[in-house]
Amino acid sequence: MALRMTYVDGEFRETDLATVSVEDRAFQFGDGVYEVVRICRGRLFAWQRHLERLRRSSRKILLDLAAVEQEMTQVVRQLIDKSGVESGQVYIQISRGQSWRNHAFPRPGVKPTLIVTVSELPMRTWEDFEKAESAVIATDDRWLHCDIKSTSLLPNVLAREKAVSEGAQEAIFARDDRIVTEGSASNVFMVSRGVIYTHPDGPLILPGITKELTKMLIRRLGIPFEESPFTVAELRDADEVFITGTGHDVCPILEVDHQSIGDGKPGDVTRMLNQEFRKLYEHENFEII
Numbered sequence: 378m379a380l381r382m383t384y385v386d387g388e389f390r391e392t393d394l395a396t397v398s399v400e401d402r403a404f405q406f407g408d409g410v411y412e413v414v415r416i417c418r419g420r421l422f423a424w425q426r427h428l429e430r431l432r433r434s435s436r437k438i439l440l441d442l443a444a445v446e447q448e449m450t451q452v453v454r455q456l457i458d459k460s461g462v463e464s465g466q467v468y469i470q471i472s473r474g475q476s477w478r479n480h481a482f483p484r485p486g487v488k489p490t491l492i493v494t495v496s497e498l499p500m501r502t503w504e505d506f507e508k509a510e511s512a513v514i515a516t517d518d519r520w521l522h523c524d525i526k527s528t529s530l531l532p533n534v535l536a537r538e539k540a541v542s543e544g545a546q547e548a549i550f551a552r553d554d555r556i557v558t559e560g561s562a563s564n565v566f567m568v569s570r571g572v573i574y575t576h577p578d579g580p581l582i583l584p585g586i587t588k589e590l591t592k593m594l595i596r597r598l599g600i601p602f603e604e605s606p607f608t609v610a611e612l613r614d615a616d617e618v619f620i621t622g623t624g625h626d627v628c629p630i631l632e633v634d635h636q637s638i639g640d641g642k643p644g645d646v647t648r649m650l651n652q653e654f655r656k657l658y659e660h661e662n663f664e665i666i
């Protein structure tokens with residue numbers, strides 16, 4: 378089994394043995410925020426960007442990240458060192474703390490709960506990515522704050538389960554069953570007649586760090602790009618579809634709702650962006666990329 382280690386309540390434990398209180402706000406209400414960060418050669422990929430997004434998410438739900446931020450930044454590195462994980466991911470969760478069950482915020486002085494988990498996740502090669510990944514369309518009936526990386530993920534869970542039950546790997550959300558927003562845990566891009574499209578940032582999607590870096594690569598390569606909404610019909614008709622996310626990198630989607638995209642093989646644009654993205658892992662200073 379892959380190596381997994383967790384920090385909670387001031388202690389480092391094997392993940393299977395780590396526990397939180399039944400009165401933790403994330404457990405009771407999904408009242409927390411989180412981040413998932415890639416570990417590459419024992420270091421944190423795009424760490425500054427993840428930290429900024431965590432600060433933004435915390436601010437938006439009025440959660441006092443400052444109370445645990447210093448502890449968090451130290452623990453993340455300690456946990457990577459202790460686990461010895463070279464290639465993997467860090468999961469960071471901060472809830473509004475532990476308090477008797479009441480919807481309103483706990484009284485002042487209740488400290489947020491910090492959980493950090495490190496687990497192994499091998500880097501993938503292009504041959505791994507070439508293996509067919511497929512998606513299904515799911516109704517996007519989420520709230521209007523999808524830009525917050527909140528631990529309340531029930532709609533994402535239901536959508537992903539729909540995908541898995543239909544033999545697919547990812548669910549692609551569509552607002553009003555028409556406009557493609559994002560995946561259950563990824564951002565969605567399509568290539569149509571030489572132009573790359575993706576949904577603009579805003580309240581309807583999570584501003585993915587991988588999306589941000591992919592945009593940077595697209596600009597660098599000079600490929601025509603439009604950050605504007607597109608429909609499910611346009612997605613089905615696209616030449617290429619790919620998703621981006623921590624752990625997914627830039628990943629081709631070869632089928633949507635059991636129908637091939639383009640010629641059913643990973644396209645040239647996707648392959649190029651996948652290769653360029655994986656080159657970022659070789660950067661000297663990728664923590665502040």
Ligand code: PMP
Pocket residue numbers: 413533559560561562563564582583584585586587588621622623624
């Ligand atoms: N959208 C959603 C809903 C997600 O859960 C994720 C994964 N965290 C993403 C997009 C991709 O974000 P990132 O590239 O920062 O992992």
